Amino acid sequence: MISDIGQMLLLCCAVMLGSFSIIGFLGLSSLMPRLGPLALQMVKPTAYLQCILMLISFCMLIYLFLSHDFSIAYVAGHSNSFLPWYYQVSAVWGGHEGSLLLWVVILGIWYALVVRHSDALPAPFVGLVAAVMAGVQTSFLAFILVTSDPFARLPLPYPLDGQDLNPLLQDIGLIFHPPLLYMGYVGLSVAFAFAIAGLIHGELGQAWARWTRPWTLYAWAFLTVGIALGSWWAYYELGWGGWWFWDPVENASLMPWLAATGLIHSLAVTDKRGLLKAWTLFLAILAFSLSLLGTFLVRSGVLTSVHAFAADPTRGVFILCLLGVVIGGSLLLFACRAHLVSSEGTISLVSREAGLLVNNILLCTATFVIFIGTLYPLFEELMGYTQSSVGAPYFNAMFVPLAFILLAVLAVAPRLNWKRHSGSLVKLMLPGLILGVFTGGTIWVFFGGSWLVPVTVMLVVALVWSIGMDMRHQIRYAINFKQGIARFKSQYYGMHLAHFGLAVMVVGIVGVSNYSNEEDMLMTVGQTYELGDYQVKLNAVNTLDGPNYKATQGEIEFKKDGESHVLKPEKRFYITREAVMTEAAMRAGLFGDLYVALGESRQQNQWAIRVHYKPMIRWIWGGALLIAFGGIWASFDRRYRRPEAPAISDGTT
Amino acid sequence: MKKLLPFTPFLIFIALAGVFYASIGRNPTLNANGMVGKMFPAFNLPLLIDRNEPIPATSINLEQLILRFQKQGEQRPWLLNVWASWCPQCYHEHQFITSLADAGAIVVGLNYKDETENGLGFLNKMGNPYDIILADQEGALGFDLGVSGAPETFLIDPKGRILVRHAGVIDREVWQQKFASHWQTVTTKPLFEEPLRSSAL
Numbered sequence: 001m002i003s004d005i006g007q008m009l010l011l012c013c014a015v016m017l018g019s020f021s022i023i024g025f026l027g028l029s030s031l032m033p034r035l036g037p038l039a040l041q042m043v044k045p046t047a048y049l050q051c052i053l054m055l056i057s058f059c060m061l062i063y064l065f066l067s068h069d070f071s072i073a074y075v076a077g078h079s080n081s082f083l084p085w086y087y088q089v090s091a092v093w094g095g096h097e098g099s100l101l102l103w104v105v106i107l108g109i110w111y112a113l114v115v116r117h118s119d120a121l122p123a124p125f126v127g128l129v130a131a132v133m134a135g136v137q138t139s140f141l142a143f144i145l146v147t148s149d150p151f152a153r154l155p156l157p158y159p160l161d162g163q164d165l166n167p168l169l170q171d172i173g174l175i176f177h178p179p180l181l182y183m184g185y186v187g188l189s190v191a192f193a194f195a196i197a198g199l200i201h202g203e204l205g206q207a208w209a210r211w212t213r214p215w216t217l218y219a220w221a222f223l224t225v226g227i228a229l230g231s232w233w234a235y236y237e238l239g240w241g242g243w244w245f246w247d248p249v250e251n252a253s254l255m256p257w258l259a260a261t262g263l264i265h266s267l268a269v270t271d272k273r274g275l276l277k278a279w280t281l282f283l284a285i286l287a288f289s290l291s292l293l294g295t296f297l298v299r300s301g302v303l304t305s306v307h308a309f310a311a312d313p314t315r316g317v318f319i320l321c322l323l324g325v326v327i328g329g330s331l332l333l334f335a336c337r338a339h340l341v342s343s344e345g346t347i348s349l350v351s352r353e354a355g356l357l358v359n360n361i362l363l364c365t366a367t368f369v370i371f372i373g374t375l376y377p378l379f380e381e382l383m384g385y386t387q388s389s390v391g392a393p394y395f396n397a398m399f400v401p402l403a404f405i406l407l408a409v410l411a412v413a414p415r416l417n418w419k420r421h422s423g424s425l426v427k428l429m430l431p432g433l434i435l436g437v438f439t440g441g442t443i444w445v446f447f448g449g450s451w452l453v454p455v456t457v458m459l460v461v462a463l464v465w466s467i468g469m470d471m472r473h474q475i476r477y478a479i480n481f482k483q484g485i486a487r488f489k490s491q492y493y494g495m496h497l498a499h500f501g502l503a504v505m506v507v508g509i510v511g512v513s514n515y516s517n518e519e520d521m522l523m524t525v526g527q528t529y530e531l532g533d534y535q536v537k538l539n540a541v542n543t544l545d546g547p548n549y550k551a552t553q554g555e556i557e558f559k560k561d562g563e564s565h566v567l568k569p570e571k572r573f574y575i576t577r578e579a580v581m582t583e584a585a586m587r588a589g590l591f592g593d594l595y596v597a598l599g600e601s602r603q604q605n606q607w608a609i610r611v612h613y614k615p616m617i618r619w620i621w622g623g624a625l626l627i628a629f630g631g632i633w634a635s636f637d638r639r640y641r642r643p644e645a646p647a648i649s650d651g652t653t
Numbered sequence: 654m655k656k657l658l659p660f661t662p663f664l665i666f667i668a669l670a671g672v673f674y675a676s677i678g679r680n681p682t683l684n685a686n687g688m689v690g691k692m693f694p695a696f697n698l699p700l701l702i703d704r705n706e707p708i709p710a711t712s713i714n715l716e717q718l719i720l721r722f723q724k725q726g727e728q729r730p731w732l733l734n735v736w737a738s739w740c741p742q743c744y745h746e747h748q749f750i751t752s753l754a755d756a757g758a759i760v761v762g763l764n765y766k767d768e769t770e771n772g773l774g775f776l777n778k779m780g781n782p783y784d785i786i787l788a789d790q791e792g793a794l795g796f797d798l799g800v801s802g803a804p805e806t807f808l809i810d811p812k813g814r815i816l817v818r819h820a821g822v823i824d825r826e827v828w829q830q831k832f833a834s835h836w837q838t839v840t841t842k843p844l845f846e847e848p849l850r851s852s853a854l
Binding site: 278282285286289316317320323324327328331332334335336338339375378379392393520571580582597598599608610 | 656659660662663666667670672673674738768769770771773774775778791796
């Protein structure tokens, strides 16, 4: 009963949004202007109604999970009556059908918010933006209803209990990772809709870029946190002690992030200088297209990965049609209309916008590198060669040099003036560079590691120094310190914070890739080992019963300078899925993690234990959080909220 | 020329869509035999477990591995099975791998991109049919072999030349279709005595 209502609500939404989208496109472009007034009247009611209907439908699926309705195929496949309630809720998005439903629900929320907060924009323009989002929403709803219905029933007899959620996904990280990631993916649809609306409208002022900026910043910040959370989850849940695997699923989320990062920066150029308009439009389309690709890549059977979400080739053709309409259509529109969007003015070699252009080129190259690496097996197979995976060596070899150049540009560009920078670059950067060389060299002498260490440290120091100098420079021109601080716009703070976050992250990456330690030990209960500065003792090995698993838990004591702490790694056997999972235990520290995993018992009372030391690993995620926070901070800039912005003419009337 | 430039992204997309379309539902096993006929790539990997020695040597390379089989007696081909505890199909496939070993085949395991204790846990639960297991945590050998995922199985002749490659689950039927004839050209004797019945699996 509930499931039928849920299904009906989705169908209603699809019909309503489909018709609105058609009316909106016809009425608000120059095709059928007499539909225009009708379309304008429909904008707000449809946006709010679809959001409410989506949320109700989503709550119904949650209810079906919580009430153990195993007559629903999706519930039976991803839940179990012994699963704790919070995992029952997160199981809603633990598989293909439910995660797509989450996708459309989030799109519904963004859509309603955009319509709600766009009163300052010309109504026909908002109408077109809404029509684009409604169109995207309709195609996804159609996909869900035709191929991936989360409310579908199983044939009789219904199973007595569910097959349980994949134990890998029974984790706090997975409760939050997909929603955050999807907030980012879907949020990029706003910039996309603004771009398409702008192209249809034909006239783009700089104001368009200004409206797009805060929305893109929100989406990008969510995406940043989502990816960081995914990396953190992989670190402690997969039990391999790694934080990034260049796995297709990870790459699929990194590509839209890189494109969106490029978009944020080129939006700045378009906003401030009115340049690179067509390029910015293209990036907006590209970023959302890559989000769509990221959503589907791993679900269509085109590429698979260890993350093992459902991969089903029968859905592939539908997905391809959907991508063809949304991405192909918008790229065709771009091709036909881009000439209407002209940018006047030139970019001089040494200027802020030149730096941002280099940033864009680098980020797009990085996106391209990942794109090729991820899809390489596909191309190769099609040419008739063997399928080979392009692994970390390729990505590291391509990515590291790009990152170096990017860091170097990043240290310089924010200090340049718009239009034309006068003054010596050498004088500007030399002190930071000297400081960097000195610090990098010192660290290398004391800690060793590859030659990449001093180079990266040098760049990071130069970057941080440059940020500090820039702020000092700004404050010095104010009357007093307090006024100097107040002078800064939140956009300025946000930018520097995000860049500083990147520096923190790079330090973490350098630390963990160069100075990690790993030790395997065989221990009997009561035995003590010397491991570096630590005395390691296996106190006991106990068995315990979880709600849906049985576990063996080791009690391992680490002693150092009289201080001791106990870590309790587990080995869990999940009963329904018959799967063994390693629950590593870790002691997180600002300068390094102690990470312990319990192995098998080889002989009586003898246990294999693996201890990792991961220096600075928290800096990676901490840096990501700073980056995201910088994005949010920047989006608060009052300049984005000024009501006098409209510069797009009401061209339709 | 300048008018055509904006069309490039669209054209690239169309080309990509074509690639995607051609790849949908395509069985990766059909074309996955680029390494066939080539020599087994050189490697030097730590061991996960060695059935013949209680305390395993820390690592082994290709020459040592081939020497080891030659020491064991007659010239026989050997199998390399790529598996991992994270791979659901590997649990499914394991029974047939065990029956291969029971029938007298040398099966080398390649524990692919797996954590040591998870791999050992798999063996504790499912049994160990492997003569020796290489631990390829980074996927280095897998990369050289062109492994796209687990499970995959290779048949290698006594000199180290790859005869057959199969990506995906191996079962009695696959063995009969792809492996059996190659096996017999080297050994002259079939691995399984009784013929395959259609209902055998």
